[in-house]
Amino acid sequence: MKISCIAVDDEPLALELVCKFIGQTSFLELLGRFDNAIEALQFINSTEVDLIFLDIQMPDLSGMELARIIDGKQGRKKPKIVFTTAYNQFAIEGYKVDALDYLLKPFSYEEFLKATTKAYEFYEKQTLEQAVSLGITTSDFIFLKVEYQLVKVMLSDILYVEAYKDYVKVHLKSKPNPLLSLTSMKNMEELLPANDFLRVHRSYIVNVNHIDAISKNMLQVGDAHLAVSEHYKEGFLKFIEKWMK
Missing domain, CATH: 2.40.50.1020 (LytTr DNA-binding domain)
Structure with a gap:
C-alpha cells in the first residue's frame, strides 16, 4: 500500500529535509512540494492526496488556516495532516483540526517514521474496513x-x-x-x-x-x-x- 503525500514549507532547507525523508520511506509517494499554502490548496482541490506534511507559520495563508479549510470541506476524502513546526504552542490547535501528528523542528528520521507509521496504520485499517464492506464474505x-x-x-x-x-x-x-x-x-x-x-x-x-x-x-x-x-x-x-x- 502506497500513501500519496505532499510537503508544504516556506523554508527551503526544511522542505528539502521532509522530501528527503519521504524518499527514504518505502510506503510514501511524493506527489508535490510547495513553498506556500495557497499553491498547495490549489493542488489538493484538483488531486487526491492522502497525507500532508505541513508547516504552520507561512506568509499569506498559514498552515493552520489551510488545515481549517481542509477540515471544513464536505463531500470528498480529507487528507490527514502531520504538522511540522518549530513552535510547540500550536499543538492543541493542531489536534482541533484532527491532525494525525505534530513534529517539532528539528526532528530526526526516527521521529518522522513514527509519525508516518501512524498514517500507514490509519489507512491500513481503512482499507480493510472498505474491503469487508464490499459484500464479499470474510469466510472466503x-x-x-x-x-x-x-x-x-x-x-x-x-x-x-x-x-x-x-x-x-x-x-x-x-x-x-x-x-x-x-x-x-x-x-x-x-x-x-x-x-x-x-x-x-x-x-x-x-x-x-x-x-x-x-x-x-x-x-x-x-x-x-x-x-x-x-x-x-x-x-x-x-x-x-x-x-x-
Whole structure:
C-alpha cells in the first residue's frame, strides 16, 4: 500500500529535509512540494492526496488556516495532516483540526517514521474496513500484512501456516514461495475458521482440505510432512475419527 503525500514549507532547507525523508520511506509517494499554502490548496482541490506534511507559520495563508479549510470541506476524502513546526504552542490547535501528528523542528528520521507509521496504520485499517464492506464474505478470504501492504489471501489457497520467529509463513497452493507476515500463530488460529483449519503443532496450522495422507504422528500436505505434537494430539485424533467416517 502506497500513501500519496505532499510537503508544504516556506523554508527551503526544511522542505528539502521532509522530501528527503519521504524518499527514504518505502510506503510514501511524493506527489508535490510547495513553498506556500495557497499553491498547495490549489493542488489538493484538483488531486487526491492522502497525507500532508505541513508547516504552520507561512506568509499569506498559514498552515493552520489551510488545515481549517481542509477540515471544513464536505463531500470528498480529507487528507490527514502531520504538522511540522518549530513552535510547540500550536499543538492543541493542531489536534482541533484532527491532525494525525505534530513534529517539532528539528526532528530526526526516527521521529518522522513514527509519525508516518501512524498514517500507514490509519489507512491500513481503512482499507480493510472498505474491503469487508464490499459484500464479499470474510469466510472466503483474509487480509495479511506483508511488508507495507495488506495482501488478500483466499482461504482455499492456504495449504498450511508455519511459525517463523516473530512472523508466520503462509504456504499457498498457487505460489512456490510462502508469504511472510508479521503476526503470531495465536492470531492466525483465531483468524482462520476452525471448520477448515487445524492446529497440529505449536509451529503448524493446516488446511484440512489439503491433507493428502495421515499417519499416527504425521500428516502430509503436498510435499510437506508435518509433525503432530502431543499437546495437539487429542484434537488431531478427533479430526481423524471424523475424517475416516
